[in-house]
Amino acid sequence: MTDAVALTAAQAAAAVEAGDLDPRELFEAYRARAAADDLNAFVWVAGEAPGEPASGPLAGVPLGVKDLFCTEGVPSQAGSKILEGYRPPYTASVVARLAEAGAPLLAKTNQDEFAMGSSNENSAFGPVLNPWDRSRVPGGSSGGSAAAVAAGLVPWALGTDTGGSIRQPAALCGIVGLKPTYGAVSRFGMIAFASSLDQAGPLTRDVTDAALLFRHMTGRDPRDSTSIGLPEEVRLPSARRLDGIRLGVPDDLTGEGVEPGVMAAFEAALDRARELGATVERVALPHADYGLSAYYVLAPAEASSNLARFDGVRYGLRVEADDLLTMYTRTRHDGFGAEVKRRIMLGTYALSSGYYDAYYGRAQRVRTKIAEDFKAAFDAVDFVVTPTSPGVAFELGAKTGDPLSMYLNDYFTVPMSLAGIPAISIPCGLSEGLPVGLQLAGPAFSENRVLDAAFALEQALGFDGSGARQ
């Protein structure tokens, strides 16, 4: 029983199923760890185990949930001051679905405000520390979920990914993070950042856990018009080899600004893939290099509109004023953090009269080109692989003064988001003692194949994540 928290989520579920583990004890063990968290990974931790022991295929293995998922009666602030004290009257579809499958809510995890950030330094609750090195960031925006899973404070967690917000923190914390195909998971109840890009996904200790959690997340939800589910059931991965698998390394995406240690770990992982039978070739994604620019038009534009509802009228913070305009502008000034304000401004500008065609309209066309690039690439290769992030976890505060350098963290992850295709980050080694992530992306709805390939590589790489657990 003492090593219950050492088990992966899938192992814990199996132990509960086999009668070797009491799910209430499992919950309590994690609850105690989460309550003692000193990484600032959580914004809320359950006071006690749910009254009814959970049943269902997930066997009561408790779940960390990013703050931006609405949870009925439980604080849901998306890391923002403007939603101070907000407790929604309903629960996000994916959280409800997982609860039904037997994964009870253990804690809400810290995040960059409204998922805008790559370091988790933009949270109203303060930054999250990287368990590998507490002077460093865990990545973002799902930084709390990533740090908590890496440190063993939760068995697994939900994050969301708009331009890399699952994959990048997973990479920086040495865990697995899957961004599913856009539409695979319901967005209903997820406090929106950029609606056409946001997707919920698992952050887990290994690929098997990611597959298990994802299996119970995906599905069409009549309350989300853009959800479609997966055409097939999610299988637990079992591949040991990569024979005949063609991995494509994009010509147009590597090189620029990647830390040598990251590149070395990435190359070593590719060697492992070759040993497993894969071929590695160059693949052209001629427009991918424009992804970041298009992304920083589209995402802020949608965000500027999505965040208009925070106006001090129906919920959240209000700064009282005698007239409506002042109430609006002061409420939003005081309620939003600097990065959120920056993106609202950027997005409003990009949509405003006279600029739409040059910015939003063009960015949507770049998006078309990037999606076409990937389609063409997947005619030639099975998967596209890149480093997840150009660098390892950086020092707290290192990039807060320079938004653009922060944005460049998303360089490798944004093109897949724009194309809406699934991509997974798995840890592939260390650089300067810090984890490096490898990103593997496949065609839309190819999650089963992505998970299989990632599993085979994971087994061969044998990454040791214990450096983050105490």
Added chain:
Amino acid sequence: MIDREQVLHVARLARLSLSDDEVQQMAGELSKVLGHIEKIAELDLDGVPPTSHVVEVPNALRPDEPRPSLPRDVVLAAAPAVADGGFLVPSPQAG
């Protein structure tokens, strides 16, 4: 790239009050980011259709069937100010 006046105009559209310092800083930061974004102006995109929805789910419609509404006390519970069963706001006319 983006000057003080434009920052103030956009801030007004976005209903954000900004202090003088914030306006200054915003103009600098936005200009830098926009400078990077300008990159997309290089591409020849004539005839390329825009993508609004990356996965087409045509006619994800809802049957015209009622669902229960939320109880009013729940609806109003989160509101900063309430009167007579409604959300209290400064009158728009007075603004």
Added chain:
Amino acid sequence: MSDVAYEAVIGLEIHVQLSTRTKMFCGCELGFGEPPNTRTCEVCLGLPGALPVANAEAIHFGLMIGLALDCDLAPRSIFHRKNYFYPDLPKGYQISQYDEPLCRGGKLGDVRIHRVHLEEDAAKLIHLGTSGRLHGSEASIVDFNRGGTPLAEIVTEPDLRSAEDAGEWLRLLRTTLRRLGVSDVNMEEGSLRCDANISIRPAGTHELGTKTELKNMNSFRFIERGIRAEIARQEALLRAGEPVVQETLHFDPRTEAITSLRSKEEAHDYRYFPEPDLTPVGITDAMLERARAAMPELPAARAERFERELGLPADGARLLAWRTELGDYFEAALADDGDDAPEPQALANWLNELVARIETDDPAESQVQPRALASLAAMVAGKRVTQNAAKQVLDRLVAEGGDPAAIVEAEGLGAIGAGDELEPVVQQALDANPDVVAKLSAGDMKPIGVIVGHVMRETRGRADGGAVTRIVRQKLGL
């Protein structure tokens, strides 16, 4: 210069609340008059994380409107976000349609349709006056019950030339929509709202003048008066050599005053972009077929049928057909398979008599059953009751309903024909008016009305005027 004749150019924008069961993007039931904020949910309150899903029935109604207005139905249309801040707009944007609407083009009567699109209605702001809670300043409350009600916005081309034309066309539109069953089209309750774009130009010229937009007039009377007032205002400006300024205006029906609605600083920039939370609406053959199958006969076609099949004059046919409830009542009465079917024109006349006597717009809501009106008309045609007596019967029917034959029987209102019963009364009338008899005998027939009037008085209108004249001629040997 000052005697230039001006011509008005008017286009209308009509917002119609669709009478679906639930709102445009959520399952809250539509209502009217419920306590504030009792018909709301996470979606129509714009709570964080909530997502819209379009109501299939609203799309269906939109297609029916498109078919009725002879529009091109877009095989694919999309929703856009129209971004602006206002307390009645919970998300900070309205979900509407922009450059890819559901319907384009079309025509109703003589007016071309520019487009028809779907959107969601705003909530209701209720002004409270001064509130202590807000430091003595003016306060309002927001009631989100109405927010999210499905709206169809119908935009015409500027094809109307006068306030009266606009009023008449709007009535045709209202009847058409009512006939479709897609809306209550009640202006007082706000289910039909109309804005007018108005400009004037020297008669005979083609260039359009600067237009103004007259907002949200909530009755037919106000619309006509508002448009008239705005045309007059623009004419006065031009005649004084001043320009018309493009602006949004409000018409106050009490004072007839026209005031500018928006402050100048608020230059609107709605930042439209495709709504990422909704997928495109693709019109399938099945959807089209269903909309076509649901189409009732529309007023224009009905008027044509009344003319062709029933021999009604064009004016009379339009009168009945353009008011659905009259047409429906008329046809119900006509279809009545009583002993003797009424003649259509006579029935139409009696329906007019009925409408003049009731307060509701819809005769079906009166005490008078269509069957009763039909049999009354038939009794008149069969000369079993005179016109005058029948009007008395109708008064009774309006007051308490019932069967006209029974009323005639009970009140003794049956027609007195040429027989024995009438003759003595005529004789009495002649005896009482010797001077009239003298004139009649001299060949001057003009004063015969005196005799007929006398007889009518004596018989309480039951006598047949023709029969009275015949008996007089007989008696005087004329």
